[in-house]
Amino acid sequence: MTSVLVLGGDGFCGWPTALHLSAKGYRVGIADNFSRRLIDEELGANSLTPIATLSERLSAWKQLGYGEIPFYEIDLAKDYAQLLEVLKEFRPDAVVHFAEQRSAPYSMTNARHKRYTVENNISATHNLLVALVELDMDTHVVHLGTVGVYGYDGSELAMPEGYLDVIIKGPDGRQYQRSILYPTQPGSIYHMTKSMDQLMFQFFAHNDRLRITDLHQGVVWGIQTDETRRHESLINRFDYDGDYGTVLNRFLLQAVMGHPLTVHGTGGQTRGFINIQDTVTCIRLAIENPPHQGDRVKIFNQVAETRRVRDLAKMVASHTGAQVAYVDNPRNEAAENELEVLNLGFSSLGLNPILLEQEEFHETLQIVERYRSRYVEATVAARSLWTRHQKPGTITKE
Numbered sequence: 001m002t003s004v005l006v007l008g009g010d011g012f013c014g015w016p017t018a019l020h021l022s023a024k025g026y027r028v029g030i031a032d033n034f035s036r037r038l039i040d041e042e043l044g045a046n047s048l049t050p051i052a053t054l055s056e057r058l059s060a061w062k063q064l065g066y067g068e069i070p071f072y073e074i075d076l077a078k079d080y081a082q083l084l085e086v087l088k089e090f091r092p093d094a095v096v097h098f099a100e101q102r103s104a105p106y107s108m109t110n111a112r113h114k115r116y117t118v119e120n121n122i123s124a125t126h127n128l129l130v131a132l133v134e135l136d137m138d139t140h141v142v143h144l145g146t147v148g149v150y151g152y153d154g155s156e157l158a159m160p161e162g163y164l165d166v167i168i169k170g171p172d173g174r175q176y177q178r179s180i181l182y183p184t185q186p187g188s189i190y191h192m193t194k195s196m197d198q199l200m201f202q203f204f205a206h207n208d209r210l211r212i213t214d215l216h217q218g219v220v221w222g223i224q225t226d227e228t229r230r231h232e233s234l235i236n237r238f239d240y241d242g243d244y245g246t247v248l249n250r251f252l253l254q255a256v257m258g259h260p261l262t263v264h265g266t267g268g269q270t271r272g273f274i275n276i277q278d279t280v281t282c283i284r285l286a287i288e289n290p291p292h293q294g295d296r297v298k299i300f301n302q303v304a305e306t307r308r309v310r311d312l313a314k315m316v317a318s319h320t321g322a323q324v325a326y327v328d329n330p331r332n333e334a335a336e337n338e339l340e341v342l343n344l345g346f347s348s349l350g351l352n353p354i355l356l357e358q359e360e361f362h363e364t365l366q367i368v369e370r371y372r373s374r375y376v377e378a379t380v381a382a383r384s385l386w387t388r389h390q391k392p393g394t395i396t397k398e
Contacts, residue, residue: 151185162299267310
């Protein structure tokens with residue numbers, strides 16, 4: 001039986017991933033320090049869906065007949081000695097690494113959040129890699145990265161899966177073929193840490209022959225997976241606040257509450273999207289198709305489709321009758337950009353992704369309606385400004 005340790009297994013992607021792998025017959029363990037729950041308290045925000053304690057979640061899963069998932073409370077960035085003990089005890093064949101601060105707006109709010117994001121994300125990744133080398137473990141690392149490492153500055157080039165084949169003209173005039181990491185252009189402190197993760201992965205794969213897969217994921221939408229639907233205590237997070245709420249979540253919540261859908265800037269930002277069910281499927285496919293020792297880092301683009309933000313707003317408005325409002329953009333980014341993302345890797349492994357406007361979209365809308373009484377209006381507005389020269393914006397309705 002393949003053993004998988006899910007770091008950050010109490011979070012939005014980590015929790016449904018742990019359940020999915022357990023349901024598929026993997027021996028699963030979870031490690032977490034509950035930082036995401038603490039950030040909820042800090043921000044005065046909450047998941048729209050009520051989240052049970054982790055012990056209640058694990059108990060519900062066990063009662064459904066899937067067995068026990070052991071839990072290790074550990075701060076991966078700070079507790080290196082404890083990390084060594086957990087790895088020696090659990091002996092994972094694969095580690096799924098979600099244990100990073102995942103919000104771009106949160107990472108840009110102030111100096112404390114910037115420092116925390118760098119110190120947590122970089123140290124967590126480095127500690128994991130160093131620990132596997134120290135213990136001489138042939139453990140496959142599957143890391144959740146972001147398509148945002150490529151940047152969003154209007155390139156019409158289809159984003160390759162991590163690497164770019166180039167021809168370099170040498171000083172002697174001869175041409176040399178090379179395959180290099182696609183140059184990163186992070187748009188936030190959060191994206192910068194994911195870019196730095198890439199360099200660490202390249203080093204440890206080459207120097208220490210670690211087997212590593214890096215998944216460049218798009219914006220995740222949806223709440224439920226096949227597993228989280230099986231018991232009310234298993235329901236996943238639904239973040240809608242200005243720091244952690246993804247754009248579709250915000251639009252759906254605003255539509256249900258009768259608030260205009262707030263589009264930042266022109267809404268010409270094009271982003272990649274993927275449903276949470278496909279996220280957990282991709283994680284499993286990555287585990288089942290690891291690189292060999294000595295291979296370069298395997299990189300997949302984990303994206304199902306791309307949409308402009310204003311088109312996404314119009315889609316939600318067409319289903320709900322909501323109005324659309326354009327507000328000043330708090331982010332320092334291109335007003336308009338093209339984005340085409342290749343996902344040949346997962347397509348070749350049989351992934352048939354869920355697309356927006358399928359039944360999962362309507363299920364998410366129904367869940368928002370069901371829990372609308374938990375809505376906290378004050379948390380919706382974007383509070384993070386990318387530069388010190390910006391000021392909060394005004395709203396104009398379409």
